Amino acid sequence: xxxxxxxxxxxxxxxxxxxxxxxxxxxxxxxxxxxxxxxxxxxxxxxxxxxxxxxxxxxxxxxxxxxxxxxxxxxxxxxxxxxxxxxxxxxxxxxxxxxxxxxxxxxxxxxxxxxxxxxxxxxxxxxxxxxxxxxxxxxxxxxxxxx
Amino acid sequence: xxxxxxxxxxxxxxxxxxxxxxxxxxxxxxxxxxxxxxxxxxxxxxxxxxxxxxxxxxxxxxxxxxxxxxxxxxxxxxxxxxxxxxxxxxxxxxxxxxxxxxxxxxxxxxxxxxxxxxxxxxxxxxxxxxxxxxxxxxxxxxxxxxxxxxxxxxxxxxxxxxxxxxxxxxxxxxxxxxxxxxxxxxxxxxxxxxxxxxxxxxxxxxxxxxxxxxxxxxxxxxxxxxxxxxxxxxxxxxxxxxxxxxxxxxxxxxxxxxxxxxxxxxxxxxxxxxxxxxxxxxxxxxxxxxxxxxxxxxxxxxxxxxxxxxxxxxxx
Amino acid sequence: xxxxxxxxxxxxxxxxxxxxxxxxxxxxxxxxxxxxxxxxxxxxxxxxxxxxxxxxxxxxxxxxxxxxxxxxxxxxxxxxxxxxxxxxxxxxxxxxxxxxxxxxxxxxxxxxxxxxxxxxxxxxxxxxxxxxxxxxxxxxxxxxxxxxxxxxxxxxxxxxxxxxxxxxxxxxxxxxxxxxxxxxxxxxxxxxxxxxxxxxxxxxxxxxxxxxxxxxxxxxxxxxxxxxxxxxxxxxxxxxxxxxxxxxxxxxxxxxxxxxxxxxxxxxxxxxxxxxxxxxxxxxxxxxxxxxxxxxxxxxxxxxxxxxxxxxxxxxxxxxxxxxxxxxxxxxxxxxxxxxxxxxxxxx
Numbered sequence: 025x026x027x028x029x030x031x032x033x034x035x036x037x038x039x040x041x042x043x044x045x046x047x048x049x050x051x052x053x054x055x056x057x058x059x060x061x062x063x064x065x066x067x068x069x070x071x072x073x074x075x076x077x078x079x080x081x082x083x084x085x086x087x088x089x090x091x092x093x094x095x096x097x098x099x100x101x102x103x104x105x106x107x108x109x110x111x112x113x114x115x116x117x118x119x120x121x122x123x124x125x126x127x128x129x130x131x132x133x134x135x136x137x138x139x140x141x142x143x144x145x146x147x148x149x150x151x152x153x154x155x156x157x158x159x160x161x162x163x164x165x166x167x168x169x170x171x
Numbered sequence: 172x173x174x175x176x177x178x179x180x181x182x183x184x185x186x187x188x189x190x191x192x193x194x195x196x197x198x199x200x201x202x203x204x205x206x207x208x209x210x211x212x213x214x215x216x217x218x219x220x221x222x223x224x225x226x227x228x229x230x231x232x233x234x235x236x237x238x239x240x241x242x243x244x245x246x247x248x249x250x251x252x253x254x255x256x257x258x259x260x261x262x263x264x265x266x267x268x269x270x271x272x273x274x275x276x277x278x279x280x281x282x283x284x285x286x287x288x289x290x291x292x293x294x295x296x297x298x299x300x301x302x303x304x305x306x307x308x309x310x311x312x313x314x315x316x317x318x319x320x321x322x323x324x325x326x327x328x329x330x331x332x333x334x335x336x337x338x339x340x341x342x343x344x345x346x347x348x349x350x351x352x353x354x355x356x357x358x359x360x361x362x363x364x365x366x367x368x369x370x371x372x373x374x375x376x377x378x379x380x381x382x383x384x385x386x387x388x389x390x391x392x393x394x395x396x397x398x399x400x401x402x403x404x405x406x407x408x409x410x411x412x413x414x415x416x417x418x419x420x421x422x423x424x425x426x427x428x429x430x431x432x433x434x435x436x437x438x439x440x441x442x443x444x445x446x447x448x449x450x451x452x453x454x455x456x457x458x459x460x461x462x463x464x465x466x467x468x469x470x471x472x473x474x475x476x477x478x479x480x481x482x483x484x485x486x487x
Numbered sequence: 488x489x490x491x492x493x494x495x496x497x498x499x500x501x502x503x504x505x506x507x508x509x510x511x512x513x514x515x516x517x518x519x520x521x522x523x524x525x526x527x528x529x530x531x532x533x534x535x536x537x538x539x540x541x542x543x544x545x546x547x548x549x550x551x552x553x554x555x556x557x558x559x560x561x562x563x564x565x566x567x568x569x570x571x572x573x574x575x576x577x578x579x580x581x582x583x584x585x586x587x588x589x590x591x592x593x594x595x596x597x598x599x600x601x602x603x604x605x606x607x608x609x610x611x612x613x614x615x616x617x618x619x620x621x622x623x624x625x626x627x628x629x630x631x632x633x634x635x636x637x638x639x640x641x642x643x644x645x646x647x648x649x650x651x652x653x654x655x656x657x658x659x660x661x662x663x664x665x666x667x668x669x670x671x672x673x674x675x676x677x678x679x680x681x682x683x684x685x686x687x688x689x690x691x692x693x694x695x696x697x698x699x700x701x702x703x704x705x706x707x708x709x710x711x712x713x714x715x716x717x718x719x720x721x722x723x724x725x726x727x728x729x730x731x732x733x734x735x736x737x738x739x740x741x742x743x744x745x746x747x748x749x750x751x752x753x754x755x756x757x758x759x760x761x762x763x764x765x766x767x768x769x770x771x772x773x774x775x776x777x778x779x780x781x782x783x784x785x786x787x788x789x790x791x792x793x794x795x796x797x798x799x800x801x802x803x804x805x806x807x808x809x810x811x812x813x814x815x816x817x818x819x820x821x822x823x824x825x826x827x828x829x830x831x832x833x834x835x
Contacts (some may be wrong), residue, residue, distance in 0.1 A: 042379055049485075073421040074394060074402055077414050082402075082744060104475035112424045112472070114483040118415060119357070119449045121365020128485040129301055144485035150243065160369040160413050203624070208719040216614040228813060232721065286516040290532045292620045308618065310691075376538075376547065378599045379761075380723035380812050390686035396763050405739050405755040436812035438725045439537065440515065 031085035031151035033060045036071045040098040042090035044134035054141040057148035058090070069102030073113045074128060078159050086126045086151040088144070093131040103131070113129070122159060123163065125150040173185060174340040175222040181271055181337060182217035182243060189202055190271050191243040195230045196220040202482055203296040203305070204281040207333070208233070209259075222299055222339075224382065227278040227321070229253055229432040232386040233331050234263045248343075249277035249430035251332035252463025253386040256426050259333075259466055262389055272335025276341040277316075282440065284319045286328030287311050323431035323444065333464055350452045356445060367435040368413065374439045381433035382419065387426045394418055420446040423455055423472025428463040457482065488662060488669040488675055491764070495649070496528050499575065500667045506573045506610070509543055509754035510590040520574070527612040533576050535804060543574055544605045545588060547728075548755045551601060555749040562735055567601065571659070572609040580625045580804040582613050582637035584731030590796050591734050610661050613638040618690050622805030624818060627694050632804055633680075633689040643680045645664070650680045670769040695712050697789075701823055701829035704790035708782070712827060716820055717781035719813045720760075725786065726807035726817075730826070732800045735759060759783045785820060 037043040042063045048055055065071055068091025076087045089110065091103040110129045117127050128147050132140050172180070182194045187370055198209035198219045207226045211217045222245070246254060251272055257263045282477075285293060288305050296308045301316050317325070324330075328348040332338060356364055363450040382388045394402050395415055402418070403411045427447045434443045454460045457480055460471045490498060495636045508523040513532035519538050523529075526829030545781050549608075589606065592599035616632035625631060635641040643650040650672050653659045654738070662669055727733040737757040742750035757764055765774045774780050792800035801817075808816050 074418055077417055078402065081414055104477065105471040105472070107479055107481060108206060108423075108475055109421075109460065109472050111252050111480065111483050112281060113383070114422060116417065116420060116424075116446060116450060116454050118370055120413070120446070121361050121363075121366070123361060130487070136182070143485065147485070151280065152451045156301055160365050160372065161410050161417075195722060200817040201819060202808070205814045207816075210715075210718050233719075243802075282516055289515065290513070292534065295622055376724075376728050378724035378728045380721070380725050380760075383721040383723040404741055404753075405737060405752055406741070407755060408548065436721075436723070436725075437811040438729060438812075440517070466669050 028152065029156055031059050031148065031156070032083055033057070033086045033088060033144070033147060033151055034079040034084040035060045035062045035088040036065050036067050036075060036093040037062055037067070037088075037145075038103070039066050041066050041092040041096070042130075042132040042140065045090075045118045045132045045140040047138035048134065048136070048139045048144075052137050054137055056104065056144040057064040058128075059148055061142050067097065067099055067102035067106075068110075069099070069106040071106065073109065076113065076117075077161065080122075080126070080157060080159075083162075085122075085127065085154070085157045086147055088128045088130070088147055090130050090132050091144075093133055096133060116150060120160070122161075123154050123157075125154055135146050173222075175220070175319065177273075177339040178245065178271065178273070179218050179220050179333045182211055182220055182242050183214045183340065185243050185269060186211065186217055187214045191230050193222070193237070193245040194245070194271075195233055195237075196245040196271075196274040196419045197222065197226040197230075198226070200225070201232060204279060204284060219483065224274075224303075224320075225281075225296075227281075227300070227432075229384070229386055229430045230311045231257060231445060232384060232432070233262075234268075235389050236384070237268070238263065241269070243271060244272060245267040245271045245277070246332050247273060248327060248330040248334065249275075249428055250331050250386075251334045252329060252428035253430060255334055255463040256387055256428065257389075259470060260426075262440075265466070266454050269339075270332070270334075272332030272338040274338065274340055276343045277320035277327065279316075279319050280321040280435075284313070284314065287314055306359050321378075321431050321435065323429050323434075326352065327429075327430075329464075334466070350448070353445070353452060355449055357449075359485075368442075368445075369409050371415065371442045372412040374441050375407070375416070376439055377407050377415065378414060378438065380436040380438060381441075384432045384436040385423075386432075387423055388419070390422075416441075416443070416446060420435045420450060423447055424450045425460060425473075426462050427451060468486065488653065489672045490646050490651060490669050491516055491648050492646075494668045496526070498665055498668050499528065501668075502587045506658060508573070509540065509572065509574045511576045512795055517590075520576075523575075529576050531576075531593055534616065534618065535581070535624065535806070537806075537810075538729060539581050539584065539804065540574050540577055541581070541584060541588065541731050542644065543572065544585070544609060545592075545602055545734065545740050546720045548753060549601065551754055553749070553751045557748070565600075567604045569608055571724075572605075573612060574609055574643045575704065576642075577611055577638065577693050578616055578804070579613055579632060579634040579636070579638075579641075580623070580630055581731045582611060583625070583628075583630045583634065583802045584609065584804075585637040587732045587792070587796070587798070587800055587802070589735055591742040595761050599679075610640070610657055611638045612661075613641040613658075614659070615684070615687070616639060617644055619687060620805060621692055622808045623691060623803060624695070624805065625803035626688070626691050626775060628799055628801055628803045632685040632691065643683060644677045645683065648676070650676050672700050695818065695822065698745070699772065699790050701793045701799075703831065704786060707824070707827070708786070710827070711784050712823065713778050713782045717778050718779050718784060720777050720815050721813055722760055722762075722777050722780065723756040723812060724760050725810050725812060727760055728756060729806040729810055731804055731806070732788070733758070735764070739784045757769045759787065785817075785824075808810035 097103045183189045194211040199207040200207040261432045332345040510529035511518045511531040512521045516531045517537040528545045550566045555562045592602040635654045639655045641652040766772045788800040
């Protein structure tokens with residue numbers, strides 16, 4: 025393991041696919057970074073931009089949203105609606121100065137355990153390379169911490 | 172007849188014939204370079220309406236308050252696009268509205284005028300032809316109008332209202348829409364851009380004038396005011412301010428028409444347009460979408476195309 | 488006393504050893520109070536700063552205390568700000584606002600120790616207004632362009648020098664720290680100051696007589712005036728957050744992300760303009776629309792505060808007029824009230 029602080033990664037995973045893929049990765053004994061904190065959501069369409077902003081505001085160094093492949097949504101079109109939102113959100117956050125690599129979106133089906141392990145490992149490596157997120161959303165201009 | 176005379180005559184007639192309960196328009200303000208929103212309810216009051224390049228307010232912001240009334244409303248090009256947005260989102264009923272469109276060549280950026288005038292107090296301002304003459308204690312300055320128009324106006328393609336029951340006066344020439352305003356920011360290294368926005372956000376006092384003046388911000392409760400969950404702290408500082416403005420920008424994706432009302436309302440001069448402009452540019456580039464043109468269209472983020480691009484996708 | 492203009496930077500620099508010094512600084516079309524750096528000076532853009540100096544004593548956000556739960560006890564630590572400060576260049580209207588803030592925070596049964604610590608450690612140095620703006624109406628509210636209420640020292644610009652009026656012993660003590668820079672004022676200096684004052688007063692817009700406002704408001708709570716006068720108000724906090732006398736605040740606890748065992752209690756400005764200000768937990772809101780909220784602002788400033796303290800909570804600085812996003816002008820509202828008062832035969 026490299027030196028340096030371990031990144032915190034928050035993963036918002038769709039219950040019907042990517043969450044199951046994470047499960048399957050475990051069953052198959054595929055290693056993926058323990059730095060990924062998984063939050064199960066009913067659909068990638070459920071993920072509000074405010075979720076990602078909050079994760080970054082409160083300590084995440086990178087975030088991941090993963091849903092079903094287009095066409096496979098349990099609710100028919102939740103991920104298709106989310107897709108437009110994510111396109112705009114990622115562009116906005118990077119325009120606001122967030123490093124590329126801190127906000128990640130992908131599609132992983134329930135059977136793609138190996139993909140899950142690979143994607144999260146790559147995200148982990150990129151987050152580790154970037155170092156802890158100390159950007160404007162996290163500036164210590166927020167509420168001062170207890171002394 | 173000048174546009175203002177035409178406006179008064181139209182408003183008078185609408186009120187006299189009882190076709191509307193009130194006219195939402197502009198009247199003379201109490202400060203130079205300003206007008207003020209005006210709610211005319213009688214034919215006599217209609218004669219107090221004014222039209223000039225100081226009519227900077229987007230009056231469609233008031234419409235959701237008057238859903239029980241038949242309203243006549245004065246709209247510029249950008250305001251008409253906001254109105255389309257409100258119709259798309261069922262915030263107003265078309266049949267209760269009488270839309271008085273006025274082709275608009277741009278409104279004056281009063282802060283820019285003040286800056287160009289050197290900072291001394293301006294006590295009078297007149298527009299004659301293509302120039303604005305400002306006066307104060309012991310000075311007079313003449314500025315070309317094109318130089319003092321609000322930035323949104325200088326790049327506005329839709330000066331002629333896209334929706335109106337009557338259009339007063341001649342059409343204005345269509346301007347070229349550009350995204351040159353974004354180039355400097357886009358070409359900056361990310362770390363410099365972040366520093367720029369951090370400085371801007373540090374100015375914000377969270378008075379929410381940007382939100383309150385925005386016709387698209389009609390939520391009954393804004394996410395910043397909720398307590399379960401509490402999205403952001405009451406602490407006013409760079410981080411929470413940025414959270415607010417990013418959250419607001421996302422809520423305006425596909426709805427903001429670049430009317431600039433937020434930037435004009437901001438008392439501390441935060442660069443409020445950059446985020447929205449970036450989203451407007453992306454919406455057009457990625458999805459060929461422009462807000463506020465078609466009342467029947469779905470909202471950008473309320474629909475999808477199976478073949479939408481996936482520029483953001485991370486495949487590891 | 489008299490100080491040469493050339494000596495002012497030396498005077499300000501000399502304060503930096505003991506005090507944090509705030510001065511107005513022109514920046515991008517406005518001025519604001521900023522901490523003075525060594526060798527720095529003050530510059531004005533416009534008659535007054537965009538934001539009042541209120542926030543130096545009563546910041547928009549501040550930590551009152553921090554807490555930590557451990558075992559069977561809770562440890563509380565209060566955060567007092569005892570920094571010694573000099574605020575230089577305060578306009579007389581803003582200076583007057585400190586008297587109003589003092590009443591609210593200090594002159595009642597319970598004192599506000601956070602405000603008190605800052606107030607007692609701050610020396611207020613004013614700068615008389617030679618050229619009031621057209622939006623200024625301090626003279627309608629008991630102030631004036633050369634008024635010294637709320638100040639420790641008042642500087643009057645006489646061209647190449649300042650005449651310095653010593654208002655309080657604290658102000659006098661500040662001058663004594665650098666006695667070499669000051670000489671006693673002569674008759675000519677005093678005459679020049681009087682002339683400048685007369686000129687400044689002559690530049691003020693005619694004084695509206697506000698004596699009928701309070702009596703009308705006493706009976707005017709249900710008047711139809713309120714149905715229309717607020718109509719263009721968009722409900723933002725520009726007028727209240729930029730007001731030197733507005734002092735309403737909110738308290739919230741900010742827990743750290745550690746199962747709430749520690750955190751801070753913060754105080755932040757709040758405003759009657761927001762629905763959240765009066766929203767009850769039940770969902771009921773006693774001020775449900777902009778009408779009630781706008782009425783509250785006028786009532787608090789020109790009726791309740793007068794009842795409690797004998798003066799209106801307004802100093803006539805004009806910030807709410809200049810900065811209102813829709814040009815809702817408080818002078819117009821007061822004029823309308825005065826017209827109604829005259830019509831109803833109400834008088835002071």
